[in-house]
Amino acid sequence: MKKPIINLSSLSQKYFMALAGMFLMLFLVSHLITNLLLLAGDGGTAFRNAVNFLTENPVIKITEYVLFAAFLVHIILGVLLQIHNYYARPVKYRTPLKTETSAFSRYMFHTGVIIFIFLVIHLVNFFFIRLGIIPVPEYAADRHDFYPIAVVLFQNPWYSLLYIVSFVFLGFHLKHAFQSAFQSLGLNHTKYTPAIKVIGTIYAIVISVGFSVIPLYFLFFHTG
Amino acid sequence: MDFTLKIWRQENASSKGSFKTYPLKDVSPEMSFLEMLDYLNNQLISKGEEPVTFEHDCREGICGTCGLYINGRPHGPARNTTTCELHMREFKDGATIVVEPWRASAFPVIKDLAVDRSSFERIMQAGGFVNVNVGTAPDANAIPIGKLIADKVFDAATCIGCGACVAACKNSSAMLFAAAKIAQYAMIPQGQVEAKERVDKMVKQMDAEGFGFCSNTYGCEFDCPKGISVDFIALMNREFFSSKVCKHKE
Numbered sequence: 001m002k003k004p005i006i007n008l009s010s011l012s013q014k015y016f017m018a019l020a021g022m023f024l025m026l027f028l029v030s031h032l033i034t035n036l037l038l039l040a041g042d043g044g045t046a047f048r049n050a051v052n053f054l055t056e057n058p059v060i061k062i063t064e065y066v067l068f069a070a071f072l073v074h075i076i077l078g079v080l081l082q083i084h085n086y087y088a089r090p091v092k093y094r095t096p097l098k099t100e101t102s103a104f105s106r107y108m109f110h111t112g113v114i115i116f117i118f119l120v121i122h123l124v125n126f127f128f129i130r131l132g133i134i135p136v137p138e139y140a141a142d143r144h145d146f147y148p149i150a151v152v153l154f155q156n157p158w159y160s161l162l163y164i165v166s167f168v169f170l171g172f173h174l175k176h177a178f179q180s181a182f183q184s185l186g187l188n189h190t191k192y193t194p195a196i197k198v199i200g201t202i203y204a205i206v207i208s209v210g211f212s213v214i215p216l217y218f219l220f221f222h223t224g
Numbered sequence: 225m226d227f228t229l230k231i232w233r234q235e236n237a238s239s240k241g242s243f244k245t246y247p248l249k250d251v252s253p254e255m256s257f258l259e260m261l262d263y264l265n266n267q268l269i270s271k272g273e274e275p276v277t278f279e280h281d282c283r284e285g286i287c288g289t290c291g292l293y294i295n296g297r298p299h300g301p302a303r304n305t306t307t308c309e310l311h312m313r314e315f316k317d318g319a320t321i322v323v324e325p326w327r328a329s330a331f332p333v334i335k336d337l338a339v340d341r342s343s344f345e346r347i348m349q350a351g352g353f354v355n356v357n358v359g360t361a362p363d364a365n366a367i368p369i370g371k372l373i374a375d376k377v378f379d380a381a382t383c384i385g386c387g388a389c390v391a392a393c394k395n396s397s398a399m400l401f402a403a404a405k406i407a408q409y410a411m412i413p414q415g416q417v418e419a420k421e422r423v424d425k426m427v428k429q430m431d432a433e434g435f436g437f438c439s440n441t442y443g444c445e446f447d448c449p450k451g452i453s454v455d456f457i458a459l460m461n462r463e464f465f466s467s468k469v470c471k472h473k474e
Contacts, residue, residue, distance in 0.1 A: 010399075010437045011427050011464040081437050085395035088436030090329050094232075094243065095322045097443070098296030099392040105441040106394060180440040186465060188458030 006080060013077050018184035020074040021177055025203070027067055028174075032210045039217055044147030051146055055130075075116060082109045104176040111173040118166035125153060154218035164212045171208030178203050225251045225312060228320040229264065231276055237332050237340075243322070253313035257300060258283060258290060260312055277336035283308040285449065288384030291391070292337055293324040298391035298447045306386065306449040326387050328396035330433040343433040344385050344401060350429035351422035352405045354414050367413050380408040382450040389444035389452075395436030400444035402430045403460035404452050410463050420467040427464060 008016075034054065037047040054060050104111075128134040130143050139148045153159045178200025182188065187196075226249045234241030248267075251260055258280050265275035281289035285306040292307045294300035300310045315321060323337060331339040356362070369377075383404035390398050406423050409415025415422070438457065445454045 009427055009464075010397075010431050010435075011461060012468070014438060014461065015465065081395075081439065085397075085436040085439075088329055088396040088434060089327055091327050091333075093293065093296070093324055093327055095293075095296045095324065097392070097394060099298070099443040099447045101394070101441040101443040101446065105439065108439060176440070183440050183454070183458050184461060186458045186460075186462030188455050190455075193455075 013081065014184045016073055017077045017081070018181040020070040020077070022181050023066065023070040024074060025174065025178065025181070027070075028207050032207060035211065035214055038147070038150060038214055044151075047147050047150075048145070051144060055144055071119075075112075078109060078112050102176065104172050105180070108173060108176055111169045114166060114169040115173060118162070118170075121162070125149065151218060151222070154215045155222070157219060160215035160219050163215050167208050167211045170211075171204045174204035174207055175201055225253055225315070225317045227251055227260075227312075227315065227318070230320060230322045231337070232324045233276070233336055234325075234333050236335055241333070251312050253311065255312045256283070256308055257292070257294070257310040257312065258308045277334075277338050279338045280308060285309040286384060288386035291326060291339075291386045291388055293326060293391055295322055298326070298388035299386075299449050303446075304449055304451045306384075326391040328387075328390050328435065330396070330398070330435045331387060331390060339387070341385070341387050343435070344387065344398070346433065347398070347402060347426050347429045348385075348405065351418065351425040352409075353418075354409060355417065356414075369412055373411055377408050377411050380404045380411075380452065380456055383408075383448075383452055384450060386449060388447050388449055390435065392443040392447035393436065393438075394441060394443060395439055397438045397444070398430050398433070398435040399438040399457050399460070400448060400452060400454065402426055403454075403456040406460045406463060407456040410459060419463065420470070423460065423463040423467045427460075 006013075034047070034050045037050050038044070040046040124134065126146055126149065129136055129140075129149065132143060136143045136145075137149060137152070139152060140146075141148075154163070179193070179197045182193070182196050226247070229246045229248055230243045231246060232241060233244045246264060246268075248260070248264055251263065255263065258278070261276060261278055268275045278292060279289045281287045283290075285308060288306075290307040291299060294307070294310070299305060299307050300314065302310050302314050325331075325333050325337045326339045326341075330343040331341055334340050381404075383401060385401060387398075387401070389400035390396050393399075406426055409422060410419055440454075440457075442454050445452065
C-alpha cells in the first residue's frame with residue numbers, strides 16, 4: 001500500500017494519537033477519584049454529590065465533548081495504524097520475529113480492542129441511561145442516579161470479573177502508553193525519560209488496581 | 225562445525241519463493257556468516273546448481289549492504305553486529321539456521337536474499353544533505369562545535385542504512401533510519417539552513433514509500449547493528465513539530 005488512508009503524515013498521526021491518549025489518561029484519573037467515592041460507605045451520598053457536580057458543571061460539559069473527540073481520534077487512528085502496518089509487510093516472515101521488545105508494546109492494538117469492548121458495555125450500562133436511550137431501571141431514582149446501578153452491577157460476580165479483567169488489560173495498555181506518549185511528542189531526555197517510565201508503570205498499576213478494588217469491595221465487603 | 229541451512233530461494237520479485245534445505249559440513253567457527261554462504265555457494269556451483277544470491281560489499285560492518293534475517297533476528301543473534309561480522313562460532317554445532325530476506329513492502333525481494341532498498345536512497349534524496357559551496361575544503365574549525373554534540377551527531381551518523389530497523393520492526397517502520405539521518409544534521413549549525421524543509425520532505429518520502437508507522441516498540445534499537453538510540457526518533461518528532469508550527473513562508 002503506497003497511499004496512506006487519511007491524508008496525514010505518519011508523524012502527525014503519532015502526535016494526535018499521543019495527545020488524545022494523554023487526555024484520556026487524565027480523564028482516567030478524574031474518573032478513578034469519582035469512582036473511589038463509591039467506597040465511602042455512606043450509602044452513596046458522596047458519590048451522588050460528585051456525579052451531580054460533574055453533570056451540572058458547564059466546564060465539565062464542554063470537556064465531555066473533548067473527551068468524545070479524544071476517544072474517537074484515539075480509536076480511529078489506532079485502527080488505521082493497524083491496517084497501514086499490516087500492509088507495510090504483505091509477505092510475513094516464516095520464522096517469528098525474535099527481536100526483544102516489551103509484550104505490552106507489541107499487543108497495544110489487542111489490549112485496545114478489549115478496552116473498546118468494555119467501553120461499549122460501560123456506555124450501555126451508564127451513559128446511555130443518562131442520555132435516555134436506555135430506560136432507567138426501577139431501583140434507580142432518576143437517569144443521573146448511578147449509585148444503585150453500580151451496586152447492582154458490581155454484586156454480579158460475572159460483571160465484576162469482566163470489569164477487573166478489562167482493567168488489567170487497560171493497565172497493560174497504559175504501561176506502554178504513558179512513556180510512549182512522551183516519546184511520540186518528542187519529550188525525551190536522558191535524565192527524565194527513565195523517571196517517566198517509572199511513573200508510567202506506577203500510573204498503570206494505580207489505575208488498574210484502583211478501579212479493580214471497587215467491584216471487589218461490593219462483592220465481598222458491602223452490606224445493605 | 226556442521227549446519228543445516230534453510231535458505232529462502234526466490235527466482236525474482238514476482239515469483240513466490242520457498243525455503244530450500246542445504247546440509248553444510250566442515251564449517252570453520254572462524255568463518256563469518258557471509259564466508260559460510262560463499263563456502264555453500266562454491267559447493268552449489270561445483271554441483272552445477274544456482275548459487276544463493278545475497279548482498280555484500282565491504283565485509284567490515286561499515287557499508288550497510290549485507291543484511292539477512294537469521295533465525296528470527298535481523299543480522300542474526302549477536303547484538304551490534306552486521307551479518308558480515310557475525311561469526312559461525314555464535315551458533316551451536318549441528319544447529320539449523322533459517323535465513324530469510326528483509327520483509328517489507330518498501331523492500332521488495334530482487335532475488336533470493338537480496339532486497340531492493342532504493343526506498344532509503346529516495347528518502348535521502350528528499351532531504352538528507354546540506355548545501356555547501358564548491359571549492360577548496362572549508363576550514364575544519366571555522367564553526368566550533370562542542371565535543372558532546374559532535375559525539376552525539378556522530379552516533380546518529382554511524383547509521384549505515386542497512387534496513388535492520390525496518391526488518392526488526394513489527395510494523396516495518398523506517399523511523400529509526402529517517403531519525404538518524406535527520407538528527408545528524410539537526411544538531412549542528414551546518415544543517416540548520418534546510419532543517420525545517422528537510423524533516424518535512426524526508427518524512428513525506430518515508431510515508432510515500434509505504435513503510436509502516438512507528439508504535440514505539442523499540443525493536444529497531446535492539447537490532448540496530450550500530451546501536452542507534454530511539455532518542456533520535458524523539459528528536460525527529462520534535463523537529464517535525466517545529467517544522468509544522470514555525471513554518472517558513474517563502
